[in-house]
């Protein structure tokens with residue numbers, strides 16, 4: 096089966112490792128993965144700002160670029176949710192685009208649920224040494240129905256203990272542009288999130304959305320915590336050589352010694 | 355009530371700096387939501403009940419005129435009167451007229467958000483009539499001259515120590531040495547004060563959780579029984595309710611009661627549920643001689659059939675506030691008007707206009723928790739987004755914000771330009787951030803870096819690296 100990888104703007108720009116981990120997971124499960132060059136952003140910043148004309152214009156580009164695949168997969172519940180739920184409503188009154196938006200929506204999945212529900216991945220062959228807690232990002236959980244899938248997959252990771260936070264379903268305060276528009280309210284929310292994560296005693300925080308992870312990692316680091324923050328795909332793919340989000344690349348071989 | 359919604363940012367900043375408020379709001383986290391969860395776990399058919407409650411409200415909204423007229427006819431048959439009021443001013447006038455006719459000096463009041471909406475207390479005071487709030491939370495904030503900060507728990511922003519201080523300051527006739535350390539002592543003191551007022555009141559003013567078309571009854575739900583003393587003891591009972599409170603039948607009312615208390619406080623039922631139908635009948639031992647229902651529109655009919663139609667399903671349970679992480683961070687006063695939380699952010703612009711209230715629909719992460727807990731399944735996030743759309747269409751947001759969004763959208767539609775511009779920026783940031791892995795400060799991202807570090811990007815973009823590797827593979 097062919098899968099078009101919608102890598103999302105944040106992964107593309109900030110953490111390509113998540114993209115490579117996604118490809119590895121999909122290929123291992125037998126998918127033929129393509130990465131259309133003509134991809135940028137799903138349009139959510141415009142859509143959530145009330146700028147529907149721009150959101151529609153971006154959505155048209157995404158639909159064009161991804162129409163030819165059996166499935167479209169994104170390592171983010173938020174961006175997959177945009178395509179799956181909001182593209183159809185953006186084009187509800189457009190007889191030409193509406194069926195195309197609906198068709199694409201039907202084939203679009205968030206990575207973790209795609210692995211678990213569609214590909215039915217078992218025997219991941221990944222190992223991770225640590226105690227992890229998983230944050231249920233809002234769109235993954237409430238728009239894409241992702242709850243049990245990451246737990247089921249993480250249970251296959253050797254050496255990992257998963258510990259739950261009672262507040263794992265509470266928003267971290269990222270909210271896309273929200274954290275820029277209302278940084279102090281967002282700051283209070285991420286502080287509460289960080290309190291809950293620290294209280295679990297975990298040494299690793301995982302989630303399926305990079306936006307939340309950047310927000311939480313940023314606050315953890317500012318508070319001096321050394322909890323490691325990673326996208327769940329990195330762990331599932333066994334690609335944890337790169338330092339965790341926001342950590343220095345000190346572990347890499349120092350270049351000077353080589354020269 | 356005057357709105358301070360235009361000052362939302364300042365209100366929120368003040369709230370965030372208030373450590374007492376922070377403590378009070380933290381009670382919310384382990385209070386109402388936990389009890390709601392437990393109550394629902396005991397009722398497997400809860401989700402089916404939510405559907406039923408939603409359908410009842412949808413049906414009644416589609417036939418509003420019919421049910422309201424039926425309700426009026428039943429009220430008249432029972433010996434009462436319905437006063438139809440288009441605006442807050444009309445409702446205030448109607449209530450004052452009834453009070454004046456009754457020669458009222460004191461009006462006892464049950465908790466009513468509509469009372470807050472039309473600012474009835476201020477109006478009565480201006481005309482020499484003393485309004486006395488009888489719900490404990492409302493009584494406390496009345497003493498402190500504050501608006502409610504939560505639709506079902508109006509004094510949730512206060513600690514018991516703050517309440518004790520207020521009582522000492524306002525109840526001067528009581529012994530200064532008395533102990534007010536325990537919640538029970540506060541309750542007893544308020545009860546003692548209120549008892550006298552109940553007996554002396556000329557008019558009792560209550561809200562209504564529901565109006566029942568089939569019987570002309572109104573439903574009062576409380577945990578303190580104060581509404582019962584408020585309506586039953588004085589000679590005149592005035593009910594103030596907005597028109598979407600109507601339900602067709604008694605049966606429907608019980609369906610909604612089953613989701614109401616569970617959603618609100620996690621109780622199966624509130625402690626007191628009272629159905630009042632008309633004034634005292636011949637064989638009744640007690641009850642009022644007059645029964646008036648002041649039926650308020652105040653902008654609701656404008657919402658019918660429009661994009662905010664479903665908001666009229668709201669049964670004011672407060673679940674969306676209790677579960678909202680933004681509400682938990684800033685409390686209710688920051689919203690600047692009678693309502694707060696997600697339902698307030700949707701409703702307030704409908705009732706007082708979008709011009710002054712522009713922050714409300716934006717101050718949300720659209721996390722969706724509110725919709726997930728709403729007993730009548732109101733799509734609150736969708737409606738917040740609709741308000742944002744209106745703002746954008748009418749150019750109500752700041753030129754800088756609009757320019758930023760449009761510039762990003764311009765780039766996002768042109769992938770080659772996007773690649774050309776983002777690639778070098780990411781490469782530079784990646785190099786600058788490599789040593790520490792993150793930035794403590796980033797120009798143009800001051801809001802972010804005030805409280806958080808900014809993780810450094812890896813340095814190359816995924817798409818560029820991927821296609822470079824493919825080209826290489828192709829060559830070899």
Ligand code: SF4
Nearest residue numbers: 668669671672674728
């Ligand atoms: S919007 Fe829903 S959850 Fe919020 S108060 Fe109304 S009924 Fe309750």
